[in-house]
Amino acid sequence: MKKISVGILGATGVVGQQYIKRLIDHPWFDITYLAASVQSAGKSYGQAVEGRWRLPEALPENIKNCYVHSINQVREASKLCTILFSAIDTQTAKIWEPQFAEAGLIVISNASAYRNDDAVPIIIPEINADHLKLVQRQKELKGWKGGLLVKPNCTVQSYLLPLHAIHQKAPIKRAIVTTMQAVSGAGYPGVASLDCLDNIVPYIAGEEDKCASEPLKIWGTLNADSIEPAKYPIFSVHCNRVPITDGHTSCVSFEFLDEKLDQDEIIELWKTFEGPPQSLQLPSAPKKPLIYRIENDRPQPRLDRDSENGMAVTMGRLRPCPVFDWRFVTLSHNTARGAAGGGVLNAELFIRSSQEEFQEATMNLALSR
Numbered sequence: 001m002k003k004i005s006v007g008i009l010g011a012t013g014v015v016g017q018q019y020i021k022r023l024i025d026h027p028w029f030d031i032t033y034l035a036a037s038v039q040s041a042g043k044s045y046g047q048a049v050e051g052r053w054r055l056p057e058a059l060p061e062n063i064k065n066c067y068v069h070s071i072n073q074v075r076e077a078s079k080l081c082t083i084l085f086s087a088i089d090t091q092t093a094k095i096w097e098p099q100f101a102e103a104g105l106i107v108i109s110n111a112s113a114y115r116n117d118d119a120v121p122i123i124i125p126e127i128n129a130d131h132l133k134l135v136q137r138q139k140e141l142k143g144w145k146g147g148l149l150v151k152p153n154c155t156v157q158s159y160l161l162p163l164h165a166i167h168q169k170a171p172i173k174r175a176i177v178t179t180m181q182a183v184s185g186a187g188y189p190g191v192a193s194l195d196c197l198d199n200i201v202p203y204i205a206g207e208e209d210k211c212a213s214e215p216l217k218i219w220g221t222l223n224a225d226s227i228e229p230a231k232y233p234i235f236s237v238h239c240n241r242v243p244i245t246d247g248h249t250s251c252v253s254f255e256f257l258d259e260k261l262d263q264d265e266i267i268e269l270w271k272t273f274e275g276p277p278q279s280l281q282l283p284s285a286p287k288k289p290l291i292y293r294i295e296n297d298r299p300q301p302r303l304d305r306d307s308e309n310g311m312a313v314t315m316g317r318l319r320p321c322p323v324f325d326w327r328f329v330t331l332s333h334n335t336a337r338g339a340a341g342g343g344v345l346n347a348e349l350f351i352r353s354s355q356e357e358f359q360e361a362t363m364n365l366a367l368s369r
């Protein structure tokens with residue numbers, strides 16, 4: 001297969017660096033375009049990230065000399081690549097992402113700028129790959145030659161994937177989610193060390209609303225031109241910033257709508273959970289998207305965030321809840337599955353969405369939500 005040319009907006013940031021790591025030896029994709037702010041534009045990538053390359057792996061040799069473009073070089077980008085991963089802040093994304101989509105690129109965004117747009121799907125491939133059809137409609141709805149699809153907030157998949165495995169068998173009525181989110185979730189340099197060390201910050205701007213509403217759009221029904229959000233479950237979310245480098249943990253209590261499942265049934269659903277990424281053999285798909293740990297003291301960010309190359313969600317401590325039905329702890333890597341890894345998985349899914357196997361793999365998704 002001839003490799004597909006891809007670009008990264010915000011290539012120098014925390015998420016951008018994860019994209020470099022995940023794309024540099026990708027079997028389908030080839031990095032041909034990088035862009036960042038005026039601070040980095042015009043430099044080589046090696047110069048632009050000097051002193052702020054924050055991954056344990058060495059900066060790949062073959063990216064060091066790549067030119068970093070300014071974000072306004074839209075025409076240049078449309079000549080150099082087909083898919084564009086966006087890892088820029090929301091305000092910048094609001095202005096620029098539609099311009100790249102209009103110029104014919106398929107933009108896959110990590111920013112929240114268009115998550116509430118009726119014509120833009122929020123995709124978690126295991127849950128709503130069928131919502132990708134909306135991207136084809138954007139030509140008419142938005143006048144774009146290309147398209148835009150987005151990833152949810154970096155915390156959402158940590159609790160939505162395990163809840164989804166349950167919800168498709170026995171619907172959930174409501175859930176309380178308390179998050180403990182890593183400092184890397186705020187980008188680099190992010191939260192000041194004096195604010196985060198020896199501390200918990202019980203507020204992350206805008207995060208609780210996103211964590212409550214995005215799941216309902218992901219679980220929603222695809223209409224001709226938009227997605228009708230699901231009515232259930234009702235989420236109450238508390239978001240906290242904690243002094244952890246990477247990995248967002250959530251404590252979840254939930255109540256069933258009607259039928260109740262027992263502990264063994266829930267654990268079995270988690271163990272056997274699969275989705276289109278597995279059956280379509282997408283290169284970034286974890287073999288096991290959900291991992292249940294039986295030890296009482298798991299999951300832990302340091303021990304579990306890198307499971308399946310940072311693409312799995314790890315759960316533990318499923319036990320009865322005296323207020324709702326069940327409670328558990330869940331964890332996923334915010335810059336891997338929660339950002340660049342999730343973005344690359346979405347791109348792989350998009351590539352396969354034009355193929356016949358995709359229809360077969362996603363046929364029952366809408367029915368199961």
Ligand code: NAP
Pocket residue numbers: 009010011012013014015016035036037038039040041071086087088089090092110111112153154184185186187188189334335338339
């Ligand atoms: P970051 O470390 O602050 O990186 C921001 C990137 O955007 C840098 O490459 C920066 O370039 C570039 N940039 C800033 N202003 C720009 C402008 N005006 N024009 C063009 N490029 C500009 O942030 P991040 O954590 O990687 O987050 C990026 C996006 O992903 C945000 O929307 C964030 O909410 C979302 N996200 C983050 C995470 C996470 O865990 N960190 C997870 C999911 C989603 P310079 O280096 O040149 O300044």
